[in-house]
Amino acid sequence: MNLTMIPSDMPIYTAVLDISFNEIDGLRAQWTKYKLPKLHNFLVSHNGLTFISSDAFIYVRQLRYLDLSSNKLRRLDELTFDPLVHLEVLLLYNNHISQIDRTAFTGCSSLQKLYLSQNQVSRFPLELVKDKNRLDKLSLLDLSSNRIKVLPIQDLQALPAYVKNGLYFHNNTLICDCELYSLMAHWNIRRLNSALDFKDEHTCVHSGPDKRVLRLYELNIHLNCSTFKETDRETYLQQRLILDCDTRHRNVSKTWMLPGNVIVAPGNNQSAVVLPDGNLEIKSIQPEDSGVYTCFAVGDFLNETLYVVVKVYNFTINGNGDTLNTAYTTLVGCLASVVLVLIYLYLTPCRCFCCPDKSKNHNEDSIHSSMLSVTPTHEDLATKAELNRHVAFIDPKDLQGQNGKVNPNGEEGLDEEAMQGKGKRKKSLADSISSVFSDTPIVV
Template sequence: MAWLALLGVLVCTLPSALGTPDSEGLLPPAAHGCPHKCVCAADLLSCAGLGLQDVPVALPAAAADLDLSHNALQRLRPGWLTPLARLRALRLSHNELVALGRGVFANGSSLRLLDLSSNSLRALGRHDLDGLGALESLLLFNNFLAHLDEHAFHGLSALSHLYLGYNQLTAFSFHHLHGLPAAHLRTLDLSSNQLGRAPAPELAALPAFLKNGLYLHNNPLPCGCHLYRLLQRWRQRGLSAVCDFAQEYTCQAFKVPAARVRFFEYSGVFAHCLAAPGPGLERPEEQLHAQVGRSLRLYCNTSAPAARTAWVSPQHELLMAPGSRDGSIAVLADGSLAIGRVQKHHAGIFVCLAMGPHLRHNQTWEYNVSVHFPQPEPEAFNTGFTTLLGCAVGLALVLLYLFAPPCRCRRAYRSHHWPRAPGSLQELSAQSSMLSSTPPEAPSRKASVHKHVVFLEPGRRGLNGRVQLAVAEDFDLSTPVGLQLKAASESASSTGTEGLMVT
């Protein structure tokens, strides 16, 4: 019995000596590195909606997508991204961040997406975004930004999409874009701010692919003719940033805060702009026509010399080196664009961007390329075939003339109900071309041999151009009536019998 008691003691004390399954040292390292209440799935780390006031200290190094949105974060520590060398997307929206500070993204060289929307940011300093050289999309909308440093975005050399809508910006420099790289920028959202100035010449000088993604709606823009004509032209060209929000483009008239009118609706404010249109601020694109399968060469005809030349295809593909996605387009050493075999998807606007130092654009040149299929060549004229065809048609007409049944004119003659004389006059032919003065012999009738026929002019007797016959003066009136025809009766005969009157 003693050994049984000893065995029970060992069984009770063994779990405490070895530790429980939840104790430290038995869990795999990956699960151990996931912060409390957060969700870790492969390279995704989600700590959203947990009410966090500070960023968790221990973050797994495998995280490539970190979601810290919908919390109560008020500040970010400098260097907190150091363990996250693989981080590609960082979501910090819907927090309480008031300022960023220098060095908070010092180790974010691999970031592609940074979402800082729906916070309480009021200003953006010159060094707040340092370390984000690979950043492509920056979301800053729905904050309280009222000031942007002149070089706030200077280090973002790969930035292509910037969202600054729903803030309190009163000015924005379109001349140098606050250091934004114009060679890559595709989207610049400045909608729903307090912009009271948008110089039309500076907007017209922007690259064409950026104009397509420049959102300026819902701002108190000035109602000037230059800006009005520029936005009208953008709308006519089908730029999506203007067409998609046409009803929300307003301007301030008469310098009265409450007097806002819509740009693209009829208003007396722009009547003088339409009555006396001024010169266009934009140079019209050059029109080119190309055939499918042919080669095409485009030259960047800019007046200012450029240290570097880039092209943008109709699919918004940036071409800064030889080659493209489909391999049919190449940028040559002289800056020209060569298309080996033109296809239908090459139709659209090609934009040449001539850049100076530091990737700042100098000039742009646009080509509107229309692609069509080659017209089929007309067939050679075959004279032998046409000659044979003409002979066959001629032979058919001759045979038709010889063997076709003649026209039965008597049937048409009878349909006119020609008034007939009694007796043997029924045998009078309507086809006769000569009128005999001696009627057929009849027992009851005698005709004089001294009868003559006289033709009267139709114009004098009012018979609508028809010839009327009369009897000469030496006609024997004593002779009984032998033949009497009405002058107005119609005849199927072509000559001789119409309008005959014999007494």
């Protein structure tokens, strides 16, 4: 009807008001003069809306369905929809929205479906599905065809499956990486609707200079991402373990089956107990608790079976630390031994001339004052004492000659060469025990 304003004299019994395809540029605070307690459907799509007053909905608090799609809205201010505590479906797609205040939907405690596709949103509104401002009943959040480049992957992966099942973000400008591929591969294995629906439209932009658009499910080929595989639950002896029955829908009845096809029944004496939220608690877990646990979820419109593989290590959580400490102690002991050996081999003892007993005659024939050398030398023993380092102290009664034979006279034989004109000199014991204790290492 080419309306530029909403008629202000609507009947009080109005239940559905459709003013779409007109020329209304804004929802003002006084668009209705009195309360419309019966109004539950309000359609204002395909108008020229550019703003919404913070008091636009104070007289229509019973709304359950609100269509503001295909307009020219650019931002959603704080507490915009705060009065709509009964609102279940909100359509805001095909606008120019680029800014969403974190408190814009705080009052919409009953909101189940929120459509924000075909806008200019560049930040994923994580507060809608996480933390204190989250919408507990939200089952569908459509953020497709926007300008989101990065997703909070770790936070999204931690969400319940019934929330992830309704998170749509295809046709965005996501940057390709293996974490994104792993996220969607996991959702695809779980058969989540957000991964299966519009599967061909899940794309991302390659970070290279060419900015190629790639199919998200083919990143394992283009980026050499590893194939996703479900991880097992790992625990230790006597630990408390809780297994999630992470179903795709709310309000389903859950039944657990233990390894060996044993049903967990209420009131039994089993160590496994089904908690009120449907998760399975295992107290003081034991090695025989390892295996595959099965959760059967049955609802009005969905039957789902989940499998959880549990591995129990055969030691307590502190046992591994004790083993590590023992290994560390052994390593330190080995290093200390190596250091002591090096000190023994390479540190020089005190030379003979610095020994307390320097008054002894260095020219004595006793082996107590002889310097041990690798090769024979023609120098006298006094000169040897200055040049060589190691001193051998051997008891006289154990004294042996060459080749281990006892020298009966306590004197060494004369060298034949010395007998021929060069004077007497002591015969070197090159083949005796002196050749072992020397400065030069012996390589065997």
